[in-house]
Amino acid sequence: MKKKDNRSNKYIAYLFRSIASVYLIKNENRFKIIAYQNAADSIEKMTQEIYDIWRDGNLEKVPNIGHNLASYLNEYFKSGKSDHFEQILKRIPQSVFEFMKIPGIGPKKAYKLAKTLNIIEAKDCIEKLKKSALKGIIAKIPEFGQKSQDSILNSINLYKKKSVLINRMPMPYAYDQAQLILNYLKKNKDIKRIDILGSLRRKTETIGDIDISVEIDLKNTKNIIDYFLKYPKKIDIDNSGVKKASIIVFPNIRIDLRVQSKKQYGSMLQYLTGSKLHNIKLREYALKKGYSLSEYSIKNINTKKETFFDNEKNFYNFLNLQYIPPEIREGTNEIELAINNKIPKLIELKDIKGDLHIHSNYDLKPSHDLGRNSYLDIFKKANELNYSYIGFADHNPKITNLKENEIIDILKKRKDYIYKIFDKNKNNKVQRFIGLEVDILNNGNIAIPEKAIDYVDYLIVAIHSLFNMNKKDMTNRILKALNNPKVKILAHPTGRLFGKRDGYDLDFEKIFETCKKQKVALEINSWPERLDLSYDLVRVGIQNSNKFIINTDSHATYHMDYLKYGMYVAKKAFATKNDIINSYNLNDFIKWIRG
DNA sequence: GCCGTTTTCGGCCCGACTGTTTTCAGTCG
Numbered sequence: 001m002k003k004k005d006n007r008s009n010k011y012i013a014y015l016f017r018s019i020a021s022v023y024l025i026k027n028e029n030r031f032k033i034i035a036y037q038n039a040a041d042s043i044e045k046m047t048q049e050i051y052d053i054w055r056d057g058n059l060e061k062v063p064n065i066g067h068n069l070a071s072y073l074n075e076y077f078k079s080g081k082s083d084h085f086e087q088i089l090k091r092i093p094q095s096v097f098e099f100m101k102i103p104g105i106g107p108k109k110a111y112k113l114a115k116t117l118n119i120i121e122a123k124d125c126i127e128k129l130k131k132s133a134l135k136g137i138i139a140k141i142p143e144f145g146q147k148s149q150d151s152i153l154n155s156i157n158l159y160k161k162k163s164v165l166i167n168r169m170p171m172p173y174a175y176d177q178a179q180l181i182l183n184y185l186k187k188n189k190d191i192k193r194i195d196i197l198g199s200l201r202r203k204t205e206t207i208g209d210i211d212i213s214v215e216i217d218l219k220n221t222k223n224i225i226d227y228f229l230k231y232p233k234k235i236d237i238d239n240s241g242v243k244k245a246s247i248i249v250f251p252n253i254r255i256d257l258r259v260q261s262k263k264q265y266g267s268m269l270q271y272l273t274g275s276k277l278h279n280i281k282l283r284e285y286a287l288k289k290g291y292s293l294s295e296y297s298i299k300n301i302n303t304k305k306e307t308f309f310d311n312e313k314n315f316y317n318f319l320n321l322q323y324i325p326p327e328i329r330e331g332t333n334e335i336e337l338a339i340n341n342k343i344p345k346l347i348e349l350k351d352i353k354g355d356l357h358i359h360s361n362y363d364l365k366p367s368h369d370l371g372r373n374s375y376l377d378i379f380k381k382a383n384e385l386n387y388s389y390i391g392f393a394d395h396n397p398k399i400t401n402l403k404e405n406e407i408i409d410i411l412k413k414r415k416d417y418i419y420k421i422f423d424k425n426k427n428n429k430v431q432r433f434i435g436l437e438v439d440i441l442n443n444g445n446i447a448i449p450e451k452a453i454d455y456v457d458y459l460i461v462a463i464h465s466l467f468n469m470n471k472k473d474m475t476n477r478i479l480k481a482l483n484n485p486k487v488k489i490l491a492h493p494t495g496r497l498f499g500k501r502d503g504y505d506l507d508f509e510k511i512f513e514t515c516k517k518q519k520v521a522l523e524i525n526s527w528p529e530r531l532d533l534s535y536d537l538v539r540v541g542i543q544n545s546n547k548f549i550i551n552t553d554s555h556a557t558y559h560m561d562y563l564k565y566g567m568y569v570a571k572k573a574f575a576t577k578n579d580i581i582n583s584y585n586l587n588d589f590i591k592w593i594r595g
Numbered sequence: 596g597c598c599g600t601t602t603t604c605g606g607c608c609c610g611a612c613t614g615t616t617t618t619c620a621g622t623c624g
Contacts, residue, residue, distance in 0.1 A: 031607055035596035066597050104613090106622050147614060241612050256624080271609090276624070283608040288600085294609055
């Protein structure tokens with residue numbers, strides 16, 4: 001178990017960052033330090049396990065991993081350790097790496113504290129540091145002072161609280177939090193415009209902190225910052241200056257605010273939206289064209305002439321780039337596409353014409369939970385959402401409690417019932433389909449008798465048990481289930497739940513191939529804690545010509561509004577209408593579901 | 596230590612805030 005952890009992307013990234021820190025402390029060449037940090041960034045962002053890539057002999061194809069790092073990693077994966085890495089890490093006390101986990105303490109301060117206070121071992125080092133602070137020893141260390149000591153104490157307390165909470169929140173949760181501060185800021189009449197920026201604007205699946213910018217007259221800066229710092233939910237102020245401020249709100253969410261005038265607001269939007277990697281690549285691209293970018297302007301390096309932008313579109317166009325939507329600014333290949341005017345028209349919420357994964361309260365003695373609303377309630381909601389079609393996808397009847405003929409009977413009665421209640425709504429513009437979400441059993445069979453399938457229009461299959469199978473067995477289990485011709489959708493393909501359960505490992509090359517062959521759509525599940533499949537895998541699927549469907553997995557009608565979250569995932573994956581089955585008009589949709 | 600539309604050598608994104616040694620290093624995004 002431990003061995004496997006030491007091969008994970010997360011651990012390797014941590015290892016590289018630790019080495020970068022040692023080099024920083026030892027005043028090594030700063031570009032060497034950056035190289036290790038860049039390698040860590042790359043590994044952290046990858047979908048595939050770096051260990052698997054090594055096994056396939058492709059290490060040097062990973063961005064920011066060159067000949068040297070590849071050879072060290074080769075030794076590390078082969079023998080379980082690397083002399084090179086160990087020699088470097090041995091050069092400083094282990095406590096340093098623990099101290100650096102405390103906000104505001106970086107490599108140099110951590111090293112200075114460890115050395116001066118003679119705290120060497122990792123064990124209990126934070127407690128020892130706290131004791132030194134309480135005794136007032138830290139304030140007497142050169143380059144530290146009373147304020148540093150207070151700040152360290154404060155940070156230790158925050159760090160301890162945070163360590164028992166989830167570090168990143170699901171994007172929909174951050175979205176709600178952001179609405180609260182937005183409502184507060186809107187009450188200030190001197191704020192002319194408010195934008196949510198950063199990862200929340202890019203709609204990444206989990207969010208670390210919330211970034212906000214406001215457009216104001218700069219003469220009001222101090223008042224606005226003060227107003228922000230008085231936000232009632234604030235539990236701490238992280239920093240505040242003349243251009244930005246950061247507060248911590250309950251329960252430990254950091255909110256950053258930037259202020260800017262209209263004249264430079266476009267540059268600010270672009271800068272604060274990120275991602276960091278997108279901005280670095282954009283700035284490198286601009287440098288080659290003779291421009292230096294900042295959050296204030298674009299500066300001509302030769303003439304020193306500055307150009308200002310009040311909107312982002314002009315900012316990108318000035319650099320001869322197509323406008324790049326925030327959702328895809330992740331530093332993959334969006335800049336290359338924008339140079340060649342090749343950024344596709346991405347999917348929008350208004351393109352969505354139906355939702356095919358909705359649970360009702362119709363009691364078919366299901367294997368898992370019922371929904372809370374009736375078919376008619378769901379139907380009414382679909383009308384409100386202007387959908388053209390909709391699918392009822394209750395869980396299959398529980399096979400351990402029921403005989404085969406009982407299950408067939410239940411599904412027949414359900415079909416009759418749905419036909420009966422919708423007869424009087426014949427002229428309605430929403431077309432309904434009868435679906436069923438069926439468990440994939442441990443052996444890959446699906447949890448419904450063959451004869452019962454006649455009573456549904458389509459099947460959704462999903463894993464709901466034995467999540468800890470190994471990659472090969474789990475892949476085969478799912479592949480087997482996909483072979484039934486009535487199976488049209490593979491729901492929440494990895495089974496992940498943010499903060500609760502990592503997804504199971506699958507061989508997606510095989511899953512994608514079989515889904516394509518069987519014309520099965522992979523689901524993008526919009527449930528806030530799932531957002532499954534993840535956008536990077538959806539993108540791989542799209543490049544492989546797979547089709548996807550954005551569903552809500554609703555268990556109550558108000559859940560049907562969550563579809564936007566799945567749509568964001570699709571958008572981040574560069575999805576167009578062509579890639580998303582439930583953007584098809586009714587006729588094309590029927591062709592697919594019957595095909 | 597990485598990387599390549601000017602380059603296999605010579606570059607490597609840009610700026611805010613804090614505390615302290617009051618001019619700048621350290622940290623962060």
